[in-house]
Amino acid sequence: MTAARRLGRIAANGTGENLRTLGRTSIDMKALVLCGGRGTRLQPYTTVIPKPLMPVGDYPILEILLRQLRKAGVDEVILAVGYMSHLFRAFFEDGNRLGIRIRYSFEERPLGTAGAVASVVDDLGESFLVTNGDLLTTLDFRAMFQSHRASGAAATIGLYTREVKIDFGVVEMNDRGELREYREKPVYKFDVSMGVNCLRKDVVKNYIVKNEYLDMPDLMMRLVKHGYKVDSFRSDCFWLDIGRLDDYQRASEIFDDRRNEFLPLLPGEG
Numbered sequence: 644m645t646a647a648r649r650l651g652r653i654a655a656n657g658t659g660e661n662l663r664t665l666g667r668t669s670i671d672m673k674a675l676v677l678c679g680g681r682g683t684r685l686q687p688y689t690t691v692i693p694k695p696l697m698p699v700g701d702y703p704i705l706e707i708l709l710r711q712l713r714k715a716g717v718d719e720v721i722l723a724v725g726y727m728s729h730l731f732r733a734f735f736e737d738g739n740r741l742g743i744r745i746r747y748s749f750e751e752r753p754l755g756t757a758g759a760v761a762s763v764v765d766d767l768g769e770s771f772l773v774t775n776g777d778l779l780t781t782l783d784f785r786a787m788f789q790s791h792r793a794s795g796a797a798a799t800i801g802l803y804t805r806e807v808k809i810d811f812g813v814v815e816m817n818d819r820g821e822l823r824e825y826r827e828k829p830v831y832k833f834d835v836s837m838g839v840n841c842l843r844k845d846v847v848k849n850y851i852v853k854n855e856y857l858d859m860p861d862l863m864m865r866l867v868k869h870g871y872k873v874d875s876f877r878s879d880c881f882w883l884d885i886g887r888l889d890d891y892q893r894a895s896e897i898f899d900d901r902r903n904e905f906l907p908l909l910p911g912e913g
Contacts, residue, residue: 672717674772679725679750693727695776700898705776713743714907715784723759725750757862761851775838779894780882787876791841796874797866801839803882
């Protein structure tokens with residue numbers, strides 16, 4: 644069933660079964676999922692549907708992520724919503740269908756990727772996950788969370804190595820304009836943030852202010868400036884942010900080819 648058809652039938656076709664109690668191992672994991680952006684790079688699609696609800700295969704990408712979080716042991720998720728927030732509520736309701744408790748934090752104006760934390764930090768665990776809601780990944784969220792807690796760090800950044808190919812010859816000259824190096828179509832590798840972070844509540848709550856706009860890189864640098872350890876987590880996983888049209892199209896193709904790697908089944912599905 645397509646995401647659009649499912650959106651219209653969820654309320655009428657509730658399972659009547661509390662999936663939250665099935666197949667779960669307690670780990671006291673809570674997550675804040677950031678869903679408030681307008682997705683301007685995916686327009687015109689995002690003029691009618693918010694980016695985290697864009698379909699990948701038969702599912703909104705956010706549902707794929709929520710299923711993965713549930714499988715990892717997350718027992719409660721807060722969705723930070725703003726743009727078209729009513730669609731998130733209509734589709735996911737309280738999360739019972741997915742077996743995970745869902746609450747909502749409404750942003751009247753954009754607060755940034757870290758500013759959204761301030762409104763709900765007291766409702767999250769001593770350590771918690773913060774993730775973008777538009778990721779297609781096979782990241783082991785449980786392993787990252789456990790690594791963060793074991794490190795004692797104030798924060799942990801999920802890292803992914805991204806290759807960038809330059810389709811031109813790259814020329815480097817010295818200060819006299821003479822050739823120093825010439826590389827034809829080089830490939831550069833960079834560590835990029837996956838948009839998945841673990842935070843320690845007792846530390847970060849001192850460096851965020853309610854209703855203040857703040858992005859995650861700025862929060863991380865505040866922590867480092869004040870002497871706190873910010874760790875990293877690397878994993879041999881697949882990761883793709885669907886923020887650009889070509890990445891969204893690629894995500895759809897990869898999901899179709901490798902569906903079982905991304906989509907945990909719920910009890911009763913098969």
